[in-house]
Amino acid sequence: MKKPGASSAERRAGKRLSGVVMLFYASAFLLLALRDNAWQGYALAVGVPAMIWLGTNLLPHFFPADRLLLTLTNFLCALGILVLYRTQPELAYAQVIFYGIGIGAMALCTWAVRLLPFGRRMVTLLALVSLFLLVLPLVAGTEKYGAKNWIYIGGVSFQPSELVKLSLLVVLASGLAARRFWSWLIFALACLGLLMLQKDLGTALLYYAVTLLLAYAATGSWTLLLGGLGGSAGAAWLGYRMFSHVKRRVAVWQNPWADYENAGYQMVQALMALASGGLFGMGLGLGTPKAIPVFETDFIFSVICEQFGLIFGLCVLLIYVALVWRGATVAMAARRSFHGLLAMGATLMIGLQTFVIIGGVIKLIPLTGVTLPFISSGGSSMISGMCLTGLIQGVASRNEDALAEDADLAYMQGEVRE
Amino acid sequence: MKKQRFRFKILALVVFGLFALLAFYGGYSVLTYGDRWFASSHNGRVRQQKQTVAAGSILDRDGTVLASNAADGTRVYAENPAVRRAMVHVVGDRDGRVSNSVESFHASYLYGFRTSLWERVRLLLSGGERVGDTVRLTLSADLCTRLTSAFERHGVRTGAAVVMDWQTGEILAMVSLPSFDPMDAEAELPAGARYNRATQTLLNPGAAFAPVAAACGPLTPEALQAAAEAFGYNDNFLFSDLVVENSVYPTDRDAGMLAQRAAGTDGVRATPLHLCMTACAAANGGQMMTPRLILSVAAPDGKTRHTPLPTVYRTAFRAEQMDTVRACFTEDGLTGIASDTCYLGYLPDIGRPWAVCVAVWDGTDARIPAAVAEEALAQQNINSAGGSRNSADRGE
Structure with missing residues (x-):
């Protein structure tokens, strides 16, 4: 794979790509605005492409950044806003704000990876704060769809587990790179235990999978990987036995039509939305996407397929594939093990989360309540997704710095020889 | 680091494999079961489409009209009561009392879901009424x-x-x-x-x-x-x-x-x-x-859409x-x-x-x-x- 570079040809291609993306969204919002004759639609037709331009071009002014990664991320974020505007405009307006905050959070994470040392004390502090955050929902949280994983502070609700994803990656990368076996293991197990107590099994599954795969990447131990996979099979069985809502979800996965009126309702509606979209979609603004319960978060992929069709849905999948490819490229180009693991961890988190939710929506695997990165409605999900991209950007940026240093060194050595 | 990079490559390939599985399964299930999911009586999109599209006719193999739309837009069935009774389980009824009938299972044709984008644009520009396809059955x-x-x-x-x-x-x-x-x-x-x-x-x-x-x-x-x-x-x-x-x-x-x-x-x-x-x-x-x-499906302009x-x-x-x-x-x-x-x-x-x-x-x-x-x-x-x-x- 090619190292992420920023040659002028690549910059030009990146600008052309973001231009196409901006045009797509301008026309899509314009279409909806003309249909509803609402000024908000016109504002979004201008505002969203402007945010895409800002999100793609602002960061590279301050740090060397991976433009393709930025363009892909911004495309997905804007797609979420578009679909939400089509279904429930109020959610789209909130999502625009979260998107703006997300761009800031991404810049902050990029800056943190570039400049912060992530020493032992800092990582320990991060771990303790994260555990505190995960305990909060158990003490003062509210239950949603069977899981107690939300907290409300001052009228603002958020999901701590979304933010703890970032510190999990930092702790794992730090512990694994420094070969401190117990530190990362204890933290990961504590997180998993707390998530199980919250009954947030989808997020627990993600944490577990990322921990296992990163541990394999760092140690190369097949015993650990296979043992972990065996353990996860046992945990899945245990979860099935222990939690009634897991049993219900498995039953719905096997045959949602059997209990259409109750537990199978949302799955059946999602499948009908997929089928109604067919290959080319019913058309933006047509169909009845709001018939699908939780269409704005878990089932937003069904809405995309209903509106734009299966082929477009597969293209969205391809964008995630490109994102994973880019993230893996950045991880492989990293000079330090810590940075490589951090970028790979963030990439795996995005990739696996996407697989888990789309797999659930198309009935490939039982549905677990996680969001579709960058697209689903919600501040916690958007900001955490953008932060994950920020971590990858930070590593990409350090890689660029290292390449520049190498070039300087080679130049200087050449001068000395002359 | 070199070994670690190799393992990163393996992990990336695993994720690509999972995405390939998603694409394959998604495509397979929609292409294989999509018509059945779509035709479900629970699918509100068909009901919604009925408000804007005049349903196409259903004919038997000889061209006898088994179902069509009256001038006021209501669905009417064959003139002969004996034919209506003989064929109701295949043709269906306007109230959806018979499941998986042609009226519901082939709603994608009858209610114009298969109409191409070009046809829709043409109708939009000409201001014509949207009409579904005519389905000719193999039945006598x-x-x-x-x-x-x-x-x-x-x-x-x-x-x-x-x-x-x-x-x-x-x-x-x-x-x-x-x-x-x-x-x-x-x-x-x-x-x-x-x-x-x-x-x-x-x-x-x-x-x-x-x-x-x-x-x-x-x-x-x-x-x-x-x-x-x-x-x-x-x-x-x-x-x-x-x-x-x-x-x-x-x-x-x-x-x-x-x-x-x-x-x-x-x-x-x-x-x-x-x-x-x-x-x-x-x-x-x-x-x-x-x-x-299905013997054939004809578009409103008479062209054969599907044989x-x-x-x-x-x-x-x-x-x-x-x-x-x-x-x-x-x-x-x-x-x-x-x-x-x-x-x-x-x-x-x-x-x-x-x-x-x-x-x-x-x-x-x-x-x-x-x-x-x-x-x-x-x-x-x-x-x-x-x-x-x-x-x-x-x-x-």
Whole structure:
């Protein structure tokens, strides 16, 4: 794979790509605005492409950044806003704000990876704060769809587990790179235990999978990987036995039509939305996407397929594939093990989360309540997704710095020889 | 670091593999099951589309109108009440009382979901009314009405019959009793009138299972199960034109029950349509054709949108077994197998390549199914190219 570079040809291609993306969204919002004759639609037709331009071009002014990664991320974020505007405009307006905050959070994470040392004390502090955050929902949280994983502070609700994803990656990368076996293991197990107590099994599954795969990447131990996979099979069985809502979800996965009126309702509606979209979609603004319960978060992929069709849905999948490819490229180009693991961890988190939710929506695997990165409605999900991209950007940026240093060194050595 | 980079590559490939699985499964499930999901009576999108699109007509193979839209936009069915009653289980009704009928299962055609983007844009610009496609069925309204009349003459209140072309798989007739008039929304329906028994009700085939037993060779639990599965038992029927309940053959390979199972009892269950397909396979040298209900679909401008072609569903037995299998059928015009509940037969005549299954659930006389089949088919001649005339009309 090619190292992420920023040659002028690549910059030009990146600008052309973001231009196409901006045009797509301008026309899509314009279409909806003309249909509803609402000024908000016109504002979004201008505002969203402007945010895409800002999100793609602002960061590279301050740090060397991976433009393709930025363009892909911004495309997905804007797609979420578009679909939400089509279904429930109020959610789209909130999502625009979260998107703006997300761009800031991404810049902050990029800056943190570039400049912060992530020493032992800092990582320990991060771990303790994260555990505190995960305990909060158990003490003062509210239950949603069977899981107690939300907290409300001052009228603002958020999901701590979304933010703890970032510190999990930092702790794992730090512990694994420094070969401190117990530190990362204890933290990961504590997180998993707390998530199980919250009954947030989808997020627990993600944490577990990322921990296992990163541990394999760092140690190369097949015993650990296979043992972990065996353990996860046992945990899945245990979860099935222990939690009634897991049993219900498995039953719905096997045959949602059997209990259409109750537990199978949302799955059946999602499948009908997929089928109604067919290959080319019913058309933006047509169909009845709001018939699908939780269409704005878990089932937003069904809405995309209903509106734009299966082929477009597969293209969205391809964008995630490109994102994973880019993230893996950045991880492989990293000079330090810590940075490589951090970028790979963030990439795996995005990739696996996407697989888990789309797999659930198309009935490939039982549905677990996680969001579709960058697209689903919600501040916690958007900001955490953008932060994950920020971590990858930070590593990409350090890689660029290292390449520049190498070039300087080679130049200087050449001068000395002359 | 070098080893770590290699492992990163492996992990990236694993994630790519998972995404490939998503793409494959998503595409496969939508293309395979999409029509069924879409046609569900729970799909509100069809109801929504009905507000803006005038439904297309449904015709029988001769062009007889079975369903169309009246000037005021209401859905009306065939003029002849006897035709309406004979065909309601296939055609459907405006209130959606019959599930998986053409009205619901082929709503994507009837309500313009298959209309291309270009056609939609053209209509938008011209300001014309959106009209769905016209669906022409393989069924003959005349033959369906004859079958229903024959049932009623013999006092059958609960029964079903299917006639198929064993060369092409076209369903020429499919009726189910009890029935009702789709134009009479107020009438109280008899129990079970909503079901199309020809495709939805499983029965013990009894003697109609004999072709399967004959094809199995030496009778062992494994051989009989394999023969049954070769005929389509335990298969998930995913025919593109219609929904058919899956036929069942017990998989426990219980040697103690072998004789009962070979006789088509003890958990062996099939729909009349599947039994008719068995007769088709016997007539067609082992080739079981995919059942077809749609002859063609025409766009509102008259252009043909879709013309399904005959396809082989499966090969039920080898050519050298043909004589053994055909020996199960008696030689009396319509060669047939009578059991307590159903009659299975076919016409060996290439000019009239028909197979028939008649099932009766409330009959006391085992000869009734065969009599119904004989009476309904004796004077009938169906032009396989699409026309239908009886022998009297042709002056024979």
